[in-house]
Amino acid sequence: MIPHIEKQSLDEIKAFQELKLQEVLQYVNANSVYYKNLFQENNIDLSKINTLEDLQLIPTTTKEEIQKNNDDFLCVPTHKIIDFATTSGTLGDPVTFGLTDNDLDRLAYNEAISFDCAGIKEGDIVQLMTTMDRRFMAGLAYFLGLRKMKVGVIRVGAGIPELQWDSILKYKPTYLITVPSFLLKLIEYADSHGIDYNNLGIKGAICIGESLRNQDFTNSILADKIASKWNIKLFSTYASTEMSTAFTECEHGVGGHHHPELIIVEVLDDENKPVKEGESGELTITTIGVEAMPLIRFKTGDIVKLHTNACMCGRKTLRVGPVVGRKQQMIKYKGTTLYPPAMNEVLNDFDNIENYLIQIYNNDLGTDEIVVKIVVKNPSEGFLAEVKDHFRAKLRVAPRIELVSKEVLNPIVFNPMNRKPTRFIDLRK
Incomplete structure (x- = not known):
């Protein structure tokens, strides 16, 4: 299920993204109060922005700007919003991200091709150990993606090792989606209750929120601790509400794969200039195909390094390495x-x-x-x-x-x- 574009050369991917960039710039200019004003105030001629390098002519967008002007980023009337998600705000109040029906379809597609990276296929059963409530986008995204793949989902939610093991023993999932440190709690519970977790048919865990890899892609200490007890494959995934897109490892574990149909990525230094190849900088994204709240050159706050050598899985897309840290931290x-x-x-x-x-x-x-x-x-x-x-x-x-x-x-x-x-x-x- 690898999308055709992900098998193309980096030059072909770049050409494809440059066409998509022109579409999204015209769309936000017509529908986003914030970006229309930004382009006017900075005398930006969109007809002159034709390449990914030309993006540098546009100022970056920060979380503080979304928080101060939240409604001005919305490109559709409120009655078109199907789901309201929020993310924590740097200025105190949460930032709201509305998603239309088309945005939810895009989110499902993103998760489907991301989970495919990790080897999940139709016929698998996945235990979801993250919340779907509290306006949290990720849990809903996982569910929608798995449903699109025709994969069974056990919605247990976060915490409670006893309930997790009850569901595992009853429904026999083949994959888990969880915070990796929680796997240690599951191991501890299983060890004290005589559960033979290495013979239950669980192939792997898609791990969120905590790093599994060092910068050279060797296992982190946390990953080694899990692997020393539980013989399952661990997959790291990186995403955010603002991106509505995930970067998920394949079986080779050498960074999260980029989906060029869904997002344009830059890595910038403190002066908002692209870093040299192989250097770390702040991941900055432009969303493609988002209807309600597309973002142009949004600075995620995450310090990362990009990897452009081809992966053995057949994808030729760039890959995002483990997050070095949050810039503000x-x-x-x-x-x-x-x-x-x-x-x-x-x-x-x-x-x-x-x-x-x-x-x-x-x-x-x-x-x-x-x-x-x-x-x-x-x-x-x-x-x-x-x-x-x-x-x-x-x-x-x-x-x-x-x-x-x-x-x-x-x-x-x-x-x-x-x-x-x-x-x-x-x-x-």
């Missing part, structure tokens, strides 16, 4: 630049750490300060020193580390109102 600590995912990796190295939370705030000098709160299974006198030494070895610096009880930390990390575990809280002003 970058920490300057004692002369070292850090992102939370790198600290997660250090903490995941310790089986004795049951749970953790990273907090960052401004100290009296106005510089970044880090405190890591950890729940430890078997506390010992030298354990904190061991953790600090490991931080120094891996990241060259060691934050302040505090022991706390799981009664204090678990409700914060596993807040039922949040869509995935909260591992990082930024208290900087």
